[in-house]
Amino acid sequence: MIAMLQLVRTLLPALCALTVLLLQAPGAHAQEQSGLDSWYRVTEVNxxxxxxxxxxxxxxxxxxxxxxxxxxxxxxxxxxxxxxxxxxxxxxxxxxxxxxxxxxxxxxxxxxxxxxxxxxxxxxxxxxxxxxxxxxxxxxxxxxxxxxxxxxxxxxxxxxxxxxxxxxxxxxxxxxxxxxxxxxxxxAYGPTEFELMLPEPLRQKAFWGLRWYEVGAFPLVVLITTLVGFLFNKAMSKGLGRTHRDSPTSMLVATRGPLTLAVVTLTMSVLTSKVFVFSGRIDTVLSPLIILGFVVATLWLIVNVADVILSRLVNFDDEELAAMGDGMEQRRNVATRISAARRAVIVIVVLVGAGITINEASVMRSLGVSLLAGAGTATIILAYAGRNVLTNIMASLQIALNQSARIGDKVIYQGRFCTVERIHFTFVQLRVWTGSRLVVPVVDFVSEPFENWTMKEHFLIEQVVLRLSHKADIEALRRKYEQILDDMDVPEDRAEDRGVYVKGHDVFGQEVVFLVPTPDPNLAWTMACEVREALLKEARKLDDEAQAIFPEATPAEAA
Structure with missing residues (x-):
């Protein structure tokens, strides 16, 4: 027993020391490894x-x-x-x-x-x-x-x-x-020859980290750039005198804006890189703007030129597309699909332009305004702010795919007789029969039911409803009705679509519906009005000659 205690006393210090070493070994190794990763080793510095x-x-x-x-x-x-x-x-x-x-x-x-x-x-x-x-x-x-x-x-x-x-x-x-x-x-970024020619006082520091020549040169550069853009635009406008200034098929009109922006951006780039090299505070703003200017000018030019080519190949005039005849159905389909393809191309072009701008303007990362780092927050904010816009864009593409409404179609929307003029990104432009324009968000347009008079079958049957007395001679009016339709050259091959029916009655009289077959949706509403006018005229004659045609009710009773 005594020998065992002596053995424990002998080994205990060794065991404690070994335990301490085992516990410290990982930390020491980590510290050594951390030290190796914390600097670059050289023999001597400079x-x-x-x-x-x-x-x-x-x-x-x-x-x-x-x-x-x-x-x-x-x-x-x-x-x-x-x-x-x-x-x-x-x-x-x-x-x-x-x-x-x-x-x-x-x-x-x-x-x-x-x-x-x-x-x-x-x-x-x-x-x-x-x-x-x-x-x-x-x-x-x-x-x-x-x-x-x-x-x-x-x-x-x-x-x-x-x-x-x-x-x-x-x-x-x-x-x-x-x-x-x-x-x-x-x-690349040192003083230019022009700067070296300037007097020494102008190259001295002024304020906000700028030199005196920068304080005066920056407004001068902006003025020169604006003047060059104005003169270039004026020169192109002179050239437009030989064409239709506002013609959608004019290539000069299409290229004037993008080329003017490109010339302005190029002038700014040359002045700030070859004549004046501004300090970082100004260049930090100018460099992304120059990149953005070139990208916008290029993409704007692509979209405008594509619009001109499409306008020359496809007619987007809603009045011509609304006409009935052979091939018009296909023309409306093509015009609507190309309009949707144009919108899709614009979305792609905008995304490509944004990607190029972010990729080229790498200076943004150095500012600490990291576009990628802030992408999560920015995406949430933009998605919330633009959710309605995105929804409308998707709805406009939905219309183009399912062809529920096409450019030139005649529709009844919220009780208004309209022609579909344009299907834009976020709204549908309708031309009411009175000539006024009805602008409807695409989401609202597709979420509400509407009548499309030119989808598939062009032949329509309009209804003229008259309230007549219970004693009215319906057969006499039926003969007058047939005579009115014959005089209006309604196609005889659709005789089965004619008809006069009593659809209901109450204490004030009976409701009689007169069907009006119309081969052209563009004329359907007008024909129905003409038939109604002619029927009322004949009904008044019958009312004067024989029994009463119209119900005898006072306004208070009718109310």
Whole structure:
């Protein structure tokens, strides 16, 4: 027993030590792995520049960029070069090339980059502790994206990296890849020849990060662009004098608006890239607008040219399409389907244009106004605000697919005799027989029943209802009715559609319906009115000659 206790006393410290080691091993391994992922390892940081001055702080992303800007404002390019990763440059050339790259980076910061200081972390590991939704939330960072700058056909990322030398603490520097791209970026976005010709006072800082020449040049650029657009539009309008100015089949009319927008956008692009290179604050707004201008002009031109071609191939005139005859049914079907195809093309064009704009305007991501990050909230807001519009668009496509109403069809909608003039994205345009226009949301139009007089069968039977006395001679009126229809050249092959019927009665008299066969829906309502007028005329004659035809009731009794 004593020997057992001595053995336990001997092994207990060893077991405790082993337990502690086992518990600490995963944490130590994780810490070591985290340290490896938190920076890029190099042998030495910028050995060709010598020891960094003591008045710069490179321990955090924010302090490193602040130190660079302070040195750049003082034009101390040699000290500013210490905030760049010059590891791709031979050490013996770093002292010469470093200040040049620092000046180029300062120019790029001034003209193309806006630093989001709220998003730039002021801690060595650059951990973003504000949110837990981001993929890298709570994780140490060794590379941060500042901006995208377009160089040719590709966007160049501007980054700062955390570098750890073999001896010393890690520091934040402008990335090696960014430093190597600086000469090409400076050539693309540096001062133009025209700027270099300006007096030095005009190139000095004014306010809001702008130079004095920018303060005066921006309104001048807007004025020149507006003038060029006005003159171009005027020149095209002169050309329109040789054609019908408002003709839907005029190619000049169709291309005038899109080409004017394209010329205005091109002028703005040339002035802001070849003559004046504005700072990032202005360029951040201009670049997406220029991209949007080119995209809108191109898509607008495609839609307008397609409209002209369709107008020349297909007649969309509702009065001509409303005519009856051989082939008119097919013409109405074709016109309605092409109108629906046009709407579908416009939707596709708008979606493509939006995609191109978002893809090209990558600067938006650098602003922190991330279109993709805010897509969830934006989608909910837009879907709620535009739910009626989207519903109407889908309903208009539904009409085109099921052909329940076509351009040129005669319909009875809410008691009005109308012709379908146009089926738009969100509304149906109806021309009432009086000449007025009735605009109906597509959803309301398809959700309510309506009569279509030109669907399938053109032959209609109108009804003329007269209230007559119980003593009225219906047979005498029937003979007059047949004579009236014969005089109106109603087709004899539809004689079975004629008829006079007593459909009901009450204490005031009997209701008699006279059927009016009509071969043309366009004339159905008019023919019914003419038959009613003729019947009343004959009824008055019979009323004067024989027994009373009309019921003898006072207005109070009728009410």
């Amino acid at each position: 050995p060709g520049l010598g020891a960094p001055p003591g008045n710069i702080d490179r321990t955090t992303p924010r302090s490193s960029l602040e130190s660079f800007l302070f040195r750049a404002d003082a034009e101390e390019w040699g000290q500013a070069a210490h905030m760049l990763d010059l590891s791709a440059i031979p050490p013996d050339e770093q002292a010469k090339v470093g200040p040049e790259r620092a000046e180029q980076f300062a120019t790029l910061l001034d003209r193309r980059i806006i630093i989001d200081w709220y998003d730039l972390r002021d801690r060595p590991d650059a951990v973003d502790a504000r949110t837990t939704d981001a993929p890298m939330a709570g994780e140490p960072r060794r590379s941060l994206l500042l901006w995208y700058v377009k160089l040719g056909d590709r966007p160049v990322p501007i980054r700062i990296n955390r570098i750890k030398p073999a001896v010393g603490e890690p520091v934040w520097l402008v990335s090696r890849q960014t430093v190597m791209s600086l000469p090409a970026l400076a050539e």
